[in-house]
Structures are given as structure tokens and as C-alpha cells.
Amino acid sequence: MINGEKNVEQPIRWAMVGGGRGSQIGYIHRSAALRDHNFELVAGAFDINPERGKDFGVNLHVDPERCYPDYKTMFKEEAKREDGIQAVSVATPNGTHYEITKAALNAGLHVVCEKPLCFTTEEALELQVLAKAKNLVVGVTYGYAGHQMIDQARRMIENGDLGEIRIVKMQFAHGFHSAAVEENSESTKWRVDPKVAGPSYVLGDVGTHPLYISEVMLPNLKIKKLMCSRQSFVKSRAPLEDNAFTIMEYDNGAVGYVWSSCVNAGSMHGQTIRVIGSKASIEWWDEHPNQLRYEVQGQPAQILDRGMDYLYPQALTDDRIGGGHPEGLFEAWSNLYTRFAKAMVAADRGEMLDASWYPGIEAGVEGVRWVENCVRSADNGAVWVEYQ
Template sequence: MYYGEKRVETPIRWAMVGGGKGSQIGYIHRSSALRDFNFQLVAGAFDIDAARGKAFGESLHVAADRCYPDYQTLFAEEAKRPDGIQAVSIATPNFTHFEIAKAALNAGLHVYCEKPMCFNTEEAAELEALVEKTGKIMFVSYGYAGHQMIEQGRKMIADGVLGKIRIVKMQFAHGYHNVAVEKNAASTAWRVDPKKSGPSYVLGDVGTHPLYLAEAMLPEEMKVKRLLCSRQSFVESRKPLEDNAMTLMEYEGGAVGYVWSSCVNAGAMFGHTIRIVGEKASIEWNAEFPNQLAYEVQGEPQHIMHRAMDYLYPEATADDRIGGGHPEGLFESWANIYSRFARAIELTEKGEPVDFWYPGVRAGAEGVKWVEKCVESADQGGVWVDY
């Protein structure tokens, strides 16, 4: 269990690009990064409107002269300071991620980027190469992976508790955009604009979240072999971007997978689940009940495992912040990912290897490739395409 002791010797000097006034995702980033004292928010370019961004930064107790009008000025001016930033989080609309991440890496900064980290595999390859060249750490914001029961599932699969994996059923299908809410919500409007969102809406916005959970839990040798995708725009004004998509996948080794990505699942609160079926047993995790993991063996009653219990793997209890029975949630999960970000930065700057898994640039590239292949399949009429 984590009792609030420090995890890095010195807090990482940290900045944000975006995440300003009215940004829900910005608040989640700050609350999670600052929770364990691994980071200090010392600078930022919080808003496209410089005056509004400065006022917002000052409300966060960031010094006025370190609230910058844009990310270019932020990186250039902080590089001149002996106490300049070491890392930056990018919490801006999709179409800006690639250029900002590229500039940050070139400025010698470690990067935590909202997903998708870019629009296509060519850009993803460029970022991967830049991470390799600079030796900097890049995280992609798959915050749900920080829930402890995901680690429990990962260890159960690795230990063969489920047997050979046969089926991976994933979904992130909520109903909050079942009508054209973007007409009155700027935070949604850019998500359905191809110029700002990229080649997809829900595939990239929600579908890649359970996809990464599967990537984190499944053996590395389980790679997607080919996929078939059908996508729809039930709200006509969203065309050519989809608000619903069904994706079938075949893995190397014979397993199959399914991802339902949707924002028009009317009545659904969240609809984010992953079920992994093996030859001996199955596990299922639901983001609305993140402190539990269902474990089902054929012919036996269903077992519900709970966070913070002694019967779990030590890796699954290492990040507990409070005893069992008390619910933990999204902020704790994101904080766990940010904690890994801080530790990875510290190890890297000491020249030591990072010996734990995390959603890095490779995971970001995989998400971009998956969306690209889904769009390719759907736009050809829903055909199988090689991965």
C-alpha cells in the first residue's frame, strides 16, 4: 500500500499546454499529477487566448511571468532558466498534439500527451524516432490503466490462470452524444470536426481506451493479425466521422477480439468494459465498478475480487491508497499513471533502466495505427484488412 511517502527524490518541474479555464481534462491532469507530490506545476501556456491563460495560470498560483501566450514561447523561455521545466503535459485538441509533442521533445522535455498523440502512422513513427533520439520519456494518456485491478488481471493472465486466451470483448459505448450536443458544446464540437479530430471520432476518442487495457493485460505475443470495421454516423451532421463503430479482430495464435466504440448508446452511463475469455476461465472489468474484477470458472459460482485484499497479487495492491472497502476512482487511477511518469523520468535522468510497463510512445503509435486500419476497413465497405 502507498502511504503518501515520496516516490521521487525531487519533484519534477512541470508545465501544461492547454487545460485552461473550463477544461475538464485539464483539471484531471492537474489533480492527478499533483496528488503525490511527484510534480510541481511551475509554468504553462494554458489557453489560446493569452490574457485568459495568464489569469487562469495565476489562479493556480503559477507565477505571472511563467504563464506564457503559446507553447513555443513556453519552451524557449523555460530553456533559459536554471530552474526551467523538465516535463510538459499536452491537454489540447487532437490536431495540435503532434506538433506540440515534437517541439517538446526537441526542446529536451519529457512529454505526457493526450491521445491520439497524432493523426497517422507516419507522424507516429516520427515521434517514436524522436523519443529514441532524445532519450526522453513520452507517455500517452490512457488513464484507466492505472486501476489496480487491471494489474491483477495482467498477472492472472501471465500466470496462466485463464489458460490460453480465446476471446477479448471490449467496449466503450456511452450515450451522452446520442443527439447533436456539439451544437451547444464547444468541448464536443471540435471532436466531430475532421480537421481538428482527425480521421475518426469514437474510434479514437473512446475505442482506443479498452484497446490499450487489452494491450496492457495480454501477452506481448498476442498481436492483431487483421481486422474488420463497420462505422456509422447516426447523427447525420457528424459525417464523415463516426459516432458508432464495430470492430472485429483476429490475433496471431487464433484468438479473436471485438471492440464496440460508441457515443450513441442511449441510456448508458459509461459502458466501458473489457472481458477476457480463456480456455479455463474468464475475467471481466467494468470502469463503473473499477474496484472489482469478476473471475469466472466454468461450473463454479462467479467470484468477485475486490481491490486491496490479501488474496490479490502484490503488484495489484502496491498502489492502494486506502484500505479495502473504501472506493478508489478515476483520480487515483490517473495519479498512478502520473506516478509512473515521474519515476520513469527520474530513472531516465539517472541513466537507469525503466523496469515497469507504462503507456508510452509505442502504445500511442499502436492506437493511431488501429484507428487508421479501422477507417481503412470501414471506408472499403467493412472488409478484412491486414494489420
């Protein structure tokens, strides 16, 4: 159970690039990083607009001297300080992640980067090599994976509760962009511009979330080949897709399916993963993350609840309050930020983190690789491609 006692000797001196006023994802980064005293926000280049970024930083109690106009200035100036930053989170539009993460690693900083880590597998592997060479941690915020019931599912599968795994059915299919909302929304406009968003829209923006959850639940499952069909129902979004279906074959004979969409009219998030084994299935929805549906063939379905003694012990360690009290996305992110902090401290000591998992650079690489393979398949006429 988490109760607010310290995880690290001293909070890690931390900064943000992006995540400024009005951004969608900045606040949850700060909330998750600061909640358990693992990090201390001491600097930032919060906004593409330097004045607005400084004003915002000051309102977050950051020293005005350490509210920088851009990330390059921040890394340079902070390196001169005895008490300079040790880690940085990158919460800017996709097209900047590669260059900012690379610059941060070269400045000797641990990084938490938003997904997608970058645009190509080649760039992702380059960042992986750089992080390894510098002994630095790169966390990637596949935040939903921090929900405790994901860990419960991982342990159930590991312990054979479902039997042999046959099918993994995933979707993240919301309806918020059923119309061309980007015409009046800055934070949607860049998402449908390939120069800023990269080679895909919904595959990278939403599809990679349940994909990463499947990697947590099924760490040994490896994609052998896939086939993807993508569409731009709002025509002006082409060549980027607002809907995509991906079918996958894994190397052990299991099969998988991901529906990625932002035009699923009427749906809120619609993010779900169903893992089907030879004996039983489990199903998890991000809109009710404290529950996991467990269906054994021939028996009534059961709803497993977070915080209950019948769960595997690993699914109880991150509870902050007893079962029945709903925990949510902010707690899930905090769980991951705690693991990032522990990994950073361990890396600084030259040690590896213990057996606990977190979305690190491998997850970042895999997300980019999956999108690249999906796009290659879709743009060749929705053909099967060997997974590269």
C-alpha cells in the same frame, strides 16, 4: 501501499499546454501529477485564449511571468532559465498533439500527451524515433489502465488462471452524444471536425481506451487483421463516426471485438473488457473499477475486490487505502503519473525503468495504428484488412 512519501528526489518542474479553465481533462492531469509530489506546476500555456490562460494560471498559483500566451513562447523562455521546466503535459484538442509533442521533445522536455498521440502512424513513429534519440519519456494518458484491478487481470492471465485465451470482448459505448450536442458544446464541436479530431471520432476518442487495457492485460497478443464498420447516426458528423464495430483476429488464433460509441442512449460510460479463456473468464467495468468478476466454468461467479490479500502482490502496490474504501479514476491517473515520473528520472540518469509498465510512446503509436487500420477497413466497405 502508497502513503505520500517521495518517489523522486526533487519534484519534476512541470508545465501544461491546454487544460485551461472549463476544459474537460485539465484538472485530472494536475490532480494526478501533483498528488504524490512527483511534479511541481511552475509554468503553463493553459488556454487558446492567452488572457484567460494567464488569469487561470495565476489562480493555480503559477508565477504570472511563467503563464505564457502559447507553447512556443513557453518552450523558448523556459529554456533560458536555470530552473526551467523539465516536463510538459499536453491537454489540447487532438489536432495539435503532434506539433506540440514534437516541439517539446526538440526542446529536451519529457512529455505526457493526451490520446490520440497524433493522426497517422507515420507521425507517431517519427515521434517515437525522436523521443528515443533524445532519451526522453512520452507518456500517453490511457488513464483507466492505472486501476489496480487491471494489473490483477494481467497477472491472472500471465499465471494461466484463465487457461488459453480465446476471446477479448471490449466496449466503450456511452450515450452522451446521442443527439447533436456539439451544436451547443465547444468541447464536442471539435471532436466531430476531422481537421481537429483527426480521421475518426469514437474509435480514437473512446475505443482506444479498452484497446490499451487489452494490451496491458495481454502484452503478447498481436493483431493480425481486422474488419471495421463505422456509422454516423447523427448525419452532420459524417465522415466521422459516432458508432463503430471492430472485429479482430490475433496472430495466435484468438479473436477480439471492440464496440466504440457515443450514441448508446442511456449508457453512462459502458466501458468494459471481458477476457475469455479455455477455463475461465474475467470482466472489468470502469464504472465499478474496484471489482473484477472472475467466472470459472462450472463454479459460482466470484467478485474480486481491490485491496484484498488474495490478489497478486503487483495489484496491491498502488493501494492508497484498504479494501472496501472505493478508489477511483483520480487514483488511477495518479498511479500512472507516478510511473511517468519514475521513468523520467530513470531516463535522466540513463537508466531504464524496472519491470513496471506504463502507457508510453508504444501505446501512443499502437492507438494511432489501430484507428488508421479501422478507418481503412471501414472506408473500403467494412472489409478485412491485414494489420499494418
